[in-house]
Amino acid sequence: MTATEPAKFDEMHKPDGSVREAYRGYDEWLSGQNDGWMRRKAFEAESFFRKTGITFNVYGEDDAEERLIPFDMVPRIITGGEWRRLSRGIEQRVRALNAFMHDLYHRQEIIRSGRLPERLFRDNAAWLAEMVGFTPPGGVYTHIVGIDLVRTGPDEFMVLEDNARTPSGVSYMLENRETMMAMFPELFSKVKVSDVSDYPRRLAKSLAACAPEGANDKPSIAVLTPGIYNSAYYEHAFLADQMGAELVEGSDLRVIDGKVHMRTTVGFRPVDVIYRRVDDEYLDPLTFNRDSVLGIPGVMDVYRAGNVTIANAPGTGVADDKAIYSFMPEIVEFYTGEKPLLPNVETFRCADPDSLKYVLDNLAELVVKEVHGSGGYGMLIGPTSSKKELKEFRAKLEARPENYIAQPTLALSTCPIFTKKGLAPRHVDLRPFVLCSPEGVDITPGGLTRVALKKGSLVVNSSQGGGTKDSWVLED
Amino acid sequence: MLGRVAHGIFWMYRYLERAENTARLLAAGQRMALTRGQDMADQEWKSILTTLGHRQAYEEHHDDYEGAHVCDFVLRSKDNSESVFSMVENARTNARACRSAITGEVWEAVNEGWMTMRDLLARPVRNSNLNMALGAIRRGSTLARGASHGSMLRNETYSFSRLGTFLERADNTARILDVKYYLLLPSLSYVGTPLDTGQWDNVLRSLSAERAYRWLNAGRMDARSIADFLILDGRFPRSLVFCYCEMRENLAELAQVHGSEGTCHSAMREADLRLTGKKVEDIFDQGLHQFLLEFIADNQKLAGAIAEDYRFVA
Numbered sequence: 001m002t003a004t005e006p007a008k009f010d011e012m013h014k015p016d017g018s019v020r021e022a023y024r025g026y027d028e029w030l031s032g033q034n035d036g037w038m039r040r041k042a043f044e045a046e047s048f049f050r051k052t053g054i055t056f057n058v059y060g061e062d063d064a065e066e067r068l069i070p071f072d073m074v075p076r077i078i079t080g081g082e083w084r085r086l087s088r089g090i091e092q093r094v095r096a097l098n099a100f101m102h103d104l105y106h107r108q109e110i111i112r113s114g115r116l117p118e119r120l121f122r123d124n125a126a127w128l129a130e131m132v133g134f135t136p137p138g139g140v141y142t143h144i145v146g147i148d149l150v151r152t153g154p155d156e157f158m159v160l161e162d163n164a165r166t167p168s169g170v171s172y173m174l175e176n177r178e179t180m181m182a183m184f185p186e187l188f189s190k191v192k193v194s195d196v197s198d199y200p201r202r203l204a205k206s207l208a209a210c211a212p213e214g215a216n217d218k219p220s221i222a223v224l225t226p227g228i229y230n231s232a233y234y235e236h237a238f239l240a241d242q243m244g245a246e247l248v249e250g251s252d253l254r255v256i257d258g259k260v261h262m263r264t265t266v267g268f269r270p271v272d273v274i275y276r277r278v279d280d281e282y283l284d285p286l287t288f289n290r291d292s293v294l295g296i297p298g299v300m301d302v303y304r305a306g307n308v309t310i311a312n313a314p315g316t317g318v319a320d321d322k323a324i325y326s327f328m329p330e331i332v333e334f335y336t337g338e339k340p341l342l343p344n345v346e347t348f349r350c351a352d353p354d355s356l357k358y359v360l361d362n363l364a365e366l367v368v369k370e371v372h373g374s375g376g377y378g379m380l381i382g383p384t385s386s387k388k389e390l391k392e393f394r395a396k397l398e399a400r401p402e403n404y405i406a407q408p409t410l411a412l413s414t415c416p417i418f419t420k421k422g423l424a425p426r427h428v429d430l431r432p433f434v435l436c437s438p439e440g441v442d443i444t445p446g447g448l449t450r451v452a453l454k455k456g457s458l459v460v461n462s463s464q465g466g467g468t469k470d471s472w473v474l475e476d
Numbered sequence: 477m478l479g480r481v482a483h484g485i486f487w488m489y490r491y492l493e494r495a496e497n498t499a500r501l502l503a504a505g506q507r508m509a510l511t512r513g514q515d516m517a518d519q520e521w522k523s524i525l526t527t528l529g530h531r532q533a534y535e536e537h538h539d540d541y542e543g544a545h546v547c548d549f550v551l552r553s554k555d556n557s558e559s560v561f562s563m564v565e566n567a568r569t570n571a572r573a574c575r576s577a578i579t580g581e582v583w584e585a586v587n588e589g590w591m592t593m594r595d596l597l598a599r600p601v602r603n604s605n606l607n608m609a610l611g612a613i614r615r616g617s618t619l620a621r622g623a624s625h626g627s628m629l630r631n632e633t634y635s636f637s638r639l640g641t642f643l644e645r646a647d648n649t650a651r652i653l654d655v656k657y658y659l660l661l662p663s664l665s666y667v668g669t670p671l672d673t674g675q676w677d678n679v680l681r682s683l684s685a686e687r688a689y690r691w692l693n694a695g696r697m698d699a700r701s702i703a704d705f706l707i708l709d710g711r712f713p714r715s716l717v718f719c720y721c722e723m724r725e726n727l728a729e730l731a732q733v734h735g736s737e738g739t740c741h742s743a744m745r746e747a748d749l750r751l752t753g754k755k756v757e758d759i760f761d762q763g764l765h766q767f768l769l770e771f772i773a774d775n776q777k778l779a780g781a782i783a784e785d786y787r788f789v790a
Contacts (some may be wrong), residue, residue, distance in 0.1 A: 051591075
């Protein structure tokens, strides 16, 4: 990325080298620290993560079964004012998403009104016929949402992706903060940062508020994990532990007398809310994938009878589709009657012939993504791709245009990281975590900042070598 | 708590206990080998393999009883599914699977223990480093046990952790005694020879009992009092009586929490009959070997009853 790279917005430094408002307190502190000491701290952070076992598993790598996501010690800082604006936009978007889910599985007003083409969900593998006409307890579909935001300027935040299926990474939001506070306690007395540590309590409260009718005052909540070999197992165990919920596997659960039960040492005990970290297709071998051993036979019947809450609701993955994403401005307006507060990144739907032509003509300048893809797999970043890669991707696009969307290569904002040669700017994004219940939308002030560690790289996904940072929202 | 988690916790502590006891056994064997001729050393390594139940697997891969080969096989060989490293790794896998049932301190102790072992046992341990490595194994288990004692809520989870620990420990003590039982028979003809006291000392060392025994017996050493001490002395934390006392208490806790007893409680009472009020003479009259064999079998039955009563598996 050389000549085509547009001017970047650095969140810490202005072009003249002076420090922006948000980072002033941090910079003052940093300039008082010794370089060698900071390097030792970086080493300390890594051993801290290893000891606590905050690892993730990478698919397709045999010898590196458990890897650490690299952690960078420079916090990503957002002012209180910026956060308030962001959270208004996030809340609006999440409310719209939930209303959209309800509509898609009921009257489909948005399709009748002609705002959304029917094929978008008809071709969508995440669409579940089993959900049609059914309203989940409390009317909540998207109990936990992660909204991926990118920034291109002082006031320019945009939504890059919606994660309404099973957003992960919240354990990093929490552990990164713990690590920072353990390593630099004096920094936190100097700079006032909004607390994130009560996220698990808020999550437990929000899930409890979504319990089915008939559950008692203290509903029993279980986190359903595929097991210790899942890439996010650490997070499943962490959240169960922090919420005081049971961490269960499919084999621990059984449907008895129309209720989900877990096998305890005193016999089978009812479960009211399942925070599942298992994909829809593995949830119930009687309804979906018959070979699944990760799920609970018959759970969908219990669910449809209103006797258990599944969070997030099956079938919400429709909203993660990137073709649906391209309609989010229309979706927000349709359900809230307001203009979207947070814009989308400009998106070309390759299913549309004019857009496809534009994309093919400008492939080297664009980022192209699979509509159902996630985790940074199967995408093309035009400006950093070779002629051969471009040629191969062109063929894929021409063969199945409806499978792709394209976006301009954004001048993503940067935030400095520590390198051996001092601070160096790297591209970042931000994933705040949003909780929905009948009691309202609750956004923890902070989130997961992912950072591309390679110079110039725009890919921040941990599966592609990205790292994380502690994300600060300043109190003012 | 979940039956699967109770299962995981029970076995996690069994693995930790076994890793530690194996290290003790190797340390005693190493000491024996150093102070005796080649024949005696071979005998000693062979008996260690027998105690651990590794003899057959070992002999499939080796035709000698070199200390270095035996230690490598017991500690880290990929051919040995019950190596010390496998134990430590299994304990960690269980700790991960039961992560929300144990405290952060326990998890860190187990995880760090595993990290240390992974580095230490990445390649064969040099003879000059053996003692250090065996010490590290013991320390790993000690740390996990200490973290459990100091940080875990006294609830069901804790009861299962203690049951796993003491059930395994009783099994290990009984096995060590059984392999050497002939040394402890009072009829032994060459009582009091240096060879003999050396062997006795070795049995005591295998259970880290040498100092406690000396403390209580002021220099006297004879088969009868050693057997008495290792089986029946309720003050020594690796004796059979001590282990069973702990198990009885923890089973009683479980019965209280659950409001009812299971088949494991009656199995416990039966097993207790074997020990309660017994004198070492009674055991010798029955036959020490026979006594230990039956003890080991009953102990296993007890483990089975616990698994069944508390729904360890679906």
